[in-house]
Amino acid sequence: MTDTDADHPTLGFDDVVHQRTRLGILSVLAEADRADFGYLKIVLRLTDGNLGRHLEVLAEHGMITLVKGYEGRRPRTWATISPHGRKALQAELAHMRALLRHLDPD
Amino acid sequence: MTDTDADHPTLGFDDVVHQRTRLGILSVLAEADRADFGYLKIVLRLTDGNLGRHLEVLAEHGMITLVKGYEGRRPRTWATISPHGRKALQAELAHMRALLRHLDPD
Numbered sequence: 001m002t003d004t005d006a007d008h009p010t011l012g013f014d015d016v017v018h019q020r021t022r023l024g025i026l027s028v029l030a031e032a033d034r035a036d037f038g039y040l041k042i043v044l045r046l047t048d049g050n051l052g053r054h055l056e057v058l059a060e061h062g063m064i065t066l067v068k069g070y071e072g073r074r075p076r077t078w079a080t081i082s083p084h085g086r087k088a089l090q091a092e093l094a095h096m097r098a099l100l101r102h103l104d105p106d
Numbered sequence: 107m108t109d110t111d112a113d114h115p116t117l118g119f120d121d122v123v124h125q126r127t128r129l130g131i132l133s134v135l136a137e138a139d140r141a142d143f144g145y146l147k148i149v150l151r152l153t154d155g156n157l158g159r160h161l162e163v164l165a166e167h168g169m170i171t172l173v174k175g176y177e178g179r180r181p182r183t184w185a186t187i188s189p190h191g192r193k194a195l196q197a198e199l200a201h202m203r204a205l206l207r208h209l210d211p212d
Contacts, residue, residue: 008130008133008134008149008150009133010126010127010129010130010133010150011130011150011151013126013129015126018124018126020116020119020121020124021116023116023119023205024114024116024117027114027115027116027205027208027209028114030209031209043114044114044116044117045117093205093206093209093210096202096205096206097206099129099133099199099202100199100202100203102133103133103136103137103199104199
């Protein structure tokens with residue numbers, strides 16, 4: 001897809017990042033140094049299955065890194081955003097700004 | 107879902123409107139008085155099937171109205187945005203602005 005001025009602003013959105021839950025995960029991770037599964041679940045109000053599925057998609061696309069470990073005896077999974085994920089989130093936000101400018105230029 | 111200050115901004119997004127293609131359709135219709143199937147297809151670079159499916163979802167949710175008619179002998183389908191659709195698009199844009207402010211307060 002070429003990205004000329006004539007393109008409608010919504011054409012730039014990438015579904016991997018744009019999807020509401022994944023956008024939420026990347027947004028939280030962009031602010032926090034890292035976040036664990038339980039924290040993401042509460043902040044984004046997700047079920048285990050739903051969060052797990054979306055984390056997997058983001059990891060498959062190299063946008064986050066998942067690290068499994070223990071805190072005391074309790075198994076934990078931490079997620080961090082990768083440089084690629086941070087760039088993809090910035091691109092999504094830039095497309096949002098472009099759409100807002102397009103629809104509401106004031 | 108309550109909508110308190112503590113809610114993460116991405117929780118407000120409604121998948122019906124947030125989904126990239128439907129957001130594109132509503133955006134085009136918010137600007138144009140009405141648009142026909144062929145125009146939407148070109149501007150949003152969609153196949154017949156994909157456009158048809160998303161128009162149906164928006165119509166089912168009362169966000170657009172579809173009118174079938176003829177231009178000369180050629181059958182045409184026109185779409186217009188409903189007041190409910192316009193309100194839903196404005197809510198989506200407000201949530202985008204909230205997310206942008208949240209992540210990038212400057």
